[in-house]
Amino acid sequence: MFERLKAAREVANQKTELKKLIADCDELIKEPGQSVSVGIASRALNRYQKLDFGSRSEFYSQLATRYEPNIEHITRALDSHKEKRSPESLIELVRAVEPPRQELLRRLNRVSSGTAVIVRMREEILNALRSAPALAAVDADFEHLLSSWFNPGFLELKRLDWMTPAHLLEKVIQHEAVHEIDGWGDLRRRLEPDRRLYAYFHPTLPNEPLIFVEVALLNDMPSAVAPLLDRSKPPEVETKRYKVAAFYSISNCQPGLKGIHLGNFLIKRVAEDLKLEFPGLKTFCTLSPIPSLAEFLLKGPKWKSGRYTAKELSRLEADFKELQPNLQNLSKSNAVLSATHQNRLTRLCSAYLAQTAPDESVRSDPVAKFHLNNGAILERVNLGADHSSKGLKQSFGMMVNYRYDLDKVEQNHESFVSGTTALSKAIRDLIKA
């Protein structure tokens, strides 16, 4: 009885707080004085943070409807500009179209803790998008502003190692998305002299890595992930023997920054730094998962029309036919394949990745799309590279090396955008019939 009363009171309370938050936002948008606006923004952010999930959802809906640009106003401004064609009429038009929520967010961001709150707001809006597609325009405004605030020119690249404060390393353990870190001993192996971990930070979030990349310094291009993570293996400290820098893991720490492409530039920056530090490095590559391979093959592969010659296609179909009975099995356990079957599986995988497209014209592997669009070369496909159950399930244990030739990154990227994927000779030979 008492509990019900308390709940009812809480509901009423939330309603009042939401109303006050909206009132604050209305005031904030109108407020011409900057000094005063920081106080209002601070009050509004505090209020927002006390809202429960339901009230926050309601707040996001209000962002969509209440702080939309006004169509009549736009129409008038456009008509006026068509007539006058003056700088002033253009300024007027631009102002009329910009959704007022953009200015609202910019003003909330005047409080120093504002950026962190806005990033978390976006995370919730992204989650809500499926059930509330009307939020798409709101999300677009968040993405627009966040990509302006989190541009690479504002970010700071930092190397994390065993001298790094514990609370930052703890966040690395939490956020590692590709190859899970099993405690501090596991992490330490990844911070030894022959391993590197770099993260991007934003000045207003000094305690929050945004994205980090893990690198292994090796003698040869790696063909399997287990040796890279093996804690029992002593680190290679002879730096002259480092020939290859292998990027074996990239993890985003901020779901609210989805679409703000931090990773693209991170790899290139780190590669350039490593090249300076170890002039002996010859190869910069990844050891990457192929998350969509099993699904592609198990559903029956669809080859992109025009990508392969008839001869090539018929061989790919033959490969698939031969392998099909084994596929379910391969996705569950480490089965031993004959050399012929190994060859067939490698070719199917290579052909799948080689037809990756920059657009939606064909089903593409997301990791492949990321690296190829980033200017990498599809270098080598590795069987038995990841024996974990996740690795078996998503790609029959296969992994791939994308190689970054620093001098050709721009050129490869442009080729990819205009329809041609950069392939190593080995891959080309394997596919060519």
Add this chain to the structure above:
Amino acid sequence: MFERLKAAREVANQKTELKKLIADCDELIKEPGQSVSVGIASRALNRYQKLDFGSRSEFYSQLATRYEPNIEHITRALDSHKEKRSPESLIELVRAVEPPRQELLRRLNRVSSGTAVIVRMREEILNALRSAPALAAVDADFEHLLSSWFNPGFLELKRLDWMTPAHLLEKVIQHEAVHEIDGWGDLRRRLEPDRRLYAYFHPTLPNEPLIFVEVALLNDMPSAVAPLLDRSKPPEVETKRYKVAAFYSISNCQPGLKGIHLGNFLIKRVAEDLKLEFPGLKTFCTLSPIPSLAEFLLKGPKWKSGRYTAKELSRLEADFKELQPNLQNLSKSNAVLSATHQNRLTRLCSAYLAQTAPDESVRSDPVAKFHLNNGAILERVNLGADHSSKGLKQSFGMMVNYRYDLDKVEQNHESFVSGTTALSKAIRDLIKA
């Protein structure tokens, strides 16, 4: 002969470089890959920095015309949105209206040195505006982006003192705009324990103060500037005797950030910090110049209609009539005034400042407008406060104290915006007939 050839070659060279810069900009706007775009942006900024004054002016014109939004495109997007009213059609419309130069600037800013270059570009555009009013829309875009990047949430407040690196102190000496600093000895007096100097910094410009404020910790509200700067006076170190914090100088260091109101918030932040450090402080005020007073009176004062009663107006006119013969003289030397004349001059000055308006409805003193809009109270007008020739020329040696009552800043600001200036009792009594 040879010189002329060289000059001609240089002209041709500049033309080529400008063309290449435009080509880079075109490419940069279209480029979807972030990693690649940083390389292009870096190249473009290098090219820009090699252009001479004329070519840079031409580049700004191109920003105005080449990277304008397209009106047909806008019209179509608006029609489509009127029909669909969907999030997607809105996103499309917003994109169509945003001037492409905004995205261009955001992408140039992906290079870490980009922000500094963009601030200097804006400085030149502001200078060019008078002769090239068409740049107004370009300037509006710069201001829009810079105010998003230089919002107070991103800025860092730092106290500068004698422990501060010399190169930063040197910049303070260069940029002090109100009371010139005559060398390092002069500066040192302003960094003693009873003086404070605070500056705002942006994370990407760690070596460039953006704006700084100088504060004197005193026993009484100051009525003249000379004692504050007097190097021979020993510092007051008995902190319990600090009752008044007087802001006696605010200087902007970055002309390219004009209109990005950094100062408003700075005073409030510093006042709050000082209050925490010295709980005995009772009064936060300025000792400010009145740059437009002499001009207002010498041209024959215009009183805002409706601001003063008929009785008050007739007394102000009498005051002016009496003083007029002396005014030219007063603006040149430290003349001795009779008590009656002192009273008249004080009243005229007070009445001028008391009619300061937030808009252009009446001629207003810019410093008065800044502080009153910021929520300050017009507290006291001081005769003989600044004996420098600049002080005599602009305000017959008068200065004014604006007082910040931290609890009433918002309220005062709102009154000012709606037409009522906050006045101290002394000022009200003086004006009231």
Add this chain to the structure above:
Amino acid sequence: MFERLKAAREVANQKTELKKLIADCDELIKEPGQSVSVGIASRALNRYQKLDFGSRSEFYSQLATRYEPNIEHITRALDSHKEKRSPESLIELVRAVEPPRQELLRRLNRVSSGTAVIVRMREEILNALRSAPALAAVDADFEHLLSSWFNPGFLELKRLDWMTPAHLLEKVIQHEAVHEIDGWGDLRRRLEPDRRLYAYFHPTLPNEPLIFVEVALLNDMPSAVAPLLDRSKPPEVETKRYKVAAFYSISNCQPGLKGIHLGNFLIKRVAEDLKLEFPGLKTFCTLSPIPSLAEFLLKGPKWKSGRYTAKELSRLEADFKELQPNLQNLSKSNAVLSATHQNRLTRLCSAYLAQTAPDESVRSDPVAKFHLNNGAILERVNLGADHSSKGLKQSFGMMVNYRYDLDKVEQNHESFVSGTTALSKAIRDLIKA
């Protein structure tokens, strides 16, 4: 065969290296030029670090014999000084007596890594002392110099928390000597807001904590250790509720600094810092082990003659007689005692600690001696305070609170030195018959 050859060669090699090291040391002592001596010292330290255990032992013996002061020389200098009584003759005498190995160590210390090596040398010499008592004079010289270099005026007190670099926290885990830290999760509990960890550092060893102390901020004086270390208990964050600061662990990290009493001053420094940060703290105490209690009782307690009255003594003897049959059992498991037996055991423990002496006149508990000599009060004895097998074995699970009354530390210390231990009223009452 080959192995034997190799070993023989290694033996010969070690002999050569030792000889060269001695030659370097001879040269170093004679060398007047400081700049040159740093080079020699560096060479000598490198050579030393390549010696095996046996050769290092031989080196320490040489320190004892080869770098001793010369008795004839001393005799002559003393005779000369007796005759002249001049400053010069005194300087000569002081120089004649100082063992040359002191100057040798000072010169080895001119290399920046020298201090660390010398601390490790001392660690080995301390270990060797039992079998080689002749090293006592060498050890005295090491202790003399190290206590000059590691004096509290040179040390830096640092708080370690979750923001501290991981490599330093790892050293805390390794060196915790009182209550073992079981991994990073365990450590983190000890760094929460209601726990504190402070360490002393020397400027030349920035990566090596010398000694650290762990503190719990509590509402009441603690009577058992388990709740302090319990990871499942949420931290108390209401700082106003902190009444007691309990020092529950002090650990030395550098065995080579034995006898350099860093801990004494550390507790007082930390207590003063905490008092400033939390003015509500009323009590500064420890929760300390009693490592020698079981041995004292199991061997049959010896009471210090004159310390207790005949009546008190007879009651202590009665207590012991009653408890004796249970003692073996109590040192192995958590036996339940009757209230009477609890009382007896508490009294015996209190009486044992209360007779702690500053000298060797009676067997004393080392921890008691440390805190009482440091000016603490024997405040309370706690039954069942430490259920670990170590706790049962050394003190039947008992622990003790020593209390630091910051205003009486000097006075208590002086009393203790002159034979009177500071006791709480409760302890006094318990013992008094």
Add this chain to the structure above:
Amino acid sequence: MFERLKAAREVANQKTELKKLIADCDELIKEPGQSVSVGIASRALNRYQKLDFGSRSEFYSQLATRYEPNIEHITRALDSHKEKRSPESLIELVRAVEPPRQELLRRLNRVSSGTAVIVRMREEILNALRSAPALAAVDADFEHLLSSWFNPGFLELKRLDWMTPAHLLEKVIQHEAVHEIDGWGDLRRRLEPDRRLYAYFHPTLPNEPLIFVEVALLNDMPSAVAPLLDRSKPPEVETKRYKVAAFYSISNCQPGLKGIHLGNFLIKRVAEDLKLEFPGLKTFCTLSPIPSLAEFLLKGPKWKSGRYTAKELSRLEADFKELQPNLQNLSKSNAVLSATHQNRLTRLCSAYLAQTAPDESVRSDPVAKFHLNNGAILERVNLGADHSSKGLKQSFGMMVNYRYDLDKVEQNHESFVSGTTALSKAIRDLIKA
């Protein structure tokens, strides 16, 4: 009348304070507890700092007499050690001889500000030595301890430049002893990219440079000082052109550290650092004054017997005879000399420096002694190198380059110590008859 009373009271007050200080010192020496001793030491240092000059002098006398070792005690300890020859008896003897003031100073140093006070004490004792030679033994103890605390292994080398905090640069301006710095503009020239300034710091005195050296990076070995200090000359920024690093000024900042040879090692450390940074550097040299040259010649030169052949001597005497009439004049103004006279003066100067001895056997130039003992080569003597009146007065405007050949520093030092000065071929040829 009142003034006299006040003075008398002050005298009495000083006497009381001195007595209390001595009482504190007595207590401090006896105190076994470290924690307690820090409190006493702090009290004693405060008392000392309030003493006037006379009382402090009295305190130093007491250090000499009251805290001397006891001769009877020493005699007994020596007799006992002769008998026992045990480590314990040796320890006892060493303790008996060490002046108790050493332990007193070590204990005063337990307070963190102690080191600075002790350095200033020493400064006063050094000044007092002439009139109070009995303080020599006290001074020896200060020097002994300070050289242990300020050994190069504890010092930190820092480069000072325009990014350095102003208060440190101000100290450089104050302490420059060789070529006066005329304000901040003058200093700035010495911090440009082609100039370097390095200083040594002790961890307990982070705001006090101990000694600093100024270096010019040049194309050729410098023959005059004016071009090095010329503010109007733009800095040479082409680092590949740096062939010579010229140390043109070394200044001690702490008179209390006299005899603690910090400079010797500083030059070598800086040279090694510069060699790493600019591998193109071929020559490390000084441009040094010859402070004693004029005095040597004006008094009539005394040649070291056995240093020069009869033929050489007779030529030196002829040189002197020819030049003598001009010498007074040369020490006052920039007289023009004939080529022959130039040659003669250069030879006399070279011969004077070439006979520099490590001991007191012959009058030697102190700067020459410093560098030659440090392992430098007497490279070149420069006429007209310093036109300042100080330069004319002390050395007829001559300066000298000492060259540091990093590989031969040890060897040259050893030669010098055993009687042979390292000379360049040019100098050798000039002297050789």
